[in-house]
Amino acid sequence: MNATPSSNDFILQVEHLSMKFGGLVAIGDLSFQARRGEITALIGPNGAGKTTVFNCITGFYKPTEGMITLNKRDGSTYLLERLPNHEIPARANVARTFQNIRLFSGMTLLENLLVAQHNKLMKASGYTFLGLFGFPSYRQASAESIELARHWLDKAGLVDRADDPAGDLPYGAQRRLEIARAMCTGPELLCLDEPAAGLNPKESAALNELLMGIKSTGTSILLIEHDMSVVMQISDHVVVLEYGRKISDGNPQSVRTDPRVIAAYLGVDDEEVQEVLTEVGDEDVIEQLDTGPDPAHGPGNSASMMAGPVSDSVEHANEGERVTVSKGASKAAQVDARSASIASKPIVAPAAKKPAAKARSTKAAAKAPAAKTAGISNRLDAPRGGKADSLIRIKGIGPVNERKLNEHGIFHFDQIAAWKKADIEAAEAYLAFDGRIEREDWIGQAKALAKEAAAKPATRGGRK
Ligand SMILES: Nc1ncnc2c1ncn2[C@@H]1O[C@H](COP(=O)(O)OP(=O)(O)OP(=O)(O)O)[C@@H](O)[C@H]1O
């Protein structure tokens, strides 16, 4: 531990972080900073490496390379990649939630929040059984713990349900309970992995309110999120990953209008970029693509922090290693290549903007549904009962892939649960997901969710 007052504006500094799993580079030379007291969002398509970044920060993985510095308010500094993982919450005051809810479902809400304060209570008992005899220091710590738990239950809008089992809460409320539990550990940095996944708009709004309340206490937040309504409304700063590399970094507005981000995040094919821009309704960006690269975001001045050029493989110069990814996989790189080719042509008057309706009809004509659905054995023409399941509850499926799956006639957990090898291969072919479906056990996850949906058919709708 050493004092570094000069870097104290930043609670977190990630420098040249790399994480490899065998030949797969999940994170490649990633650097970014999170400012104290702000909400920093980490976004990107499925498989971009967001959770892996969290796992490195919170000690679940030891990074292959790089440095992760946590600067506490008191000026003390911790190198998280060197700290034993159980010391990261206790000494560096970093707390996290997980992409899949992890609560003690049989315990009450209050008990869940008290368990989170176990360390504090153990310390007060002198790590002995004195707590059992009502030792004064333990009694006081215990009263404080209950008070803190009630405070965060109140902030999460859950105080009325303090004595109910956590498993009885609706899904959105369980998400808020997890955050309340993390706050009971007194973090300086709170890391949230997709807290809005599967929430309906009302639950999303309640989550935004809770996060803004946490920010107002001075706690810094690092947020992984696919839900753009959450990211754009509450983030101060956004870092965008694609294939483990940073492709954009800035305020929400600049990131939102970065064509590379739109292409990468929405996961569109190269020829669809313009039409997606039309769909998101950003006239300025459409014009940029028509006339050439934007100096603020184009490859000219910011290529160093962006993904590499389009190629069939991602090269890692330092190790001389090649990791194969799908051909032309990087959508951000495709936008770079496209912008560069436009820039190399003489600039003429901007082309007339395409009306949205025209772009959409082109898309419809270009994509014959029959061709897209080939290979999936149990596709449906429409969701049963007119209501699709929220497929994003399966870890590894984000809104983009949910949309793609819906386009391919997959709407329900039980459909995915019934996939055979050929279906998995067909799905991976259009999601460009080499081996991920099995690795992330989508079938197992879908089976569990299908069972849950069958048990409680009317508990919760999907986020659509
Ligand atoms: N323990 C592991 N072993 C092998 N590969 C892994 C491991 N953890 C992650 N990966 C792989 O690393 C890549 C990045 O995964 P990660 O879960 O970090 O992505 P993500 O951006 O969080 O995606 P999502 O939005 O789907 O949650 C993926 O290809 C994933 O399959």
Ligand SMILES: [Mg+2]
């Ligand atoms: Mg993830």
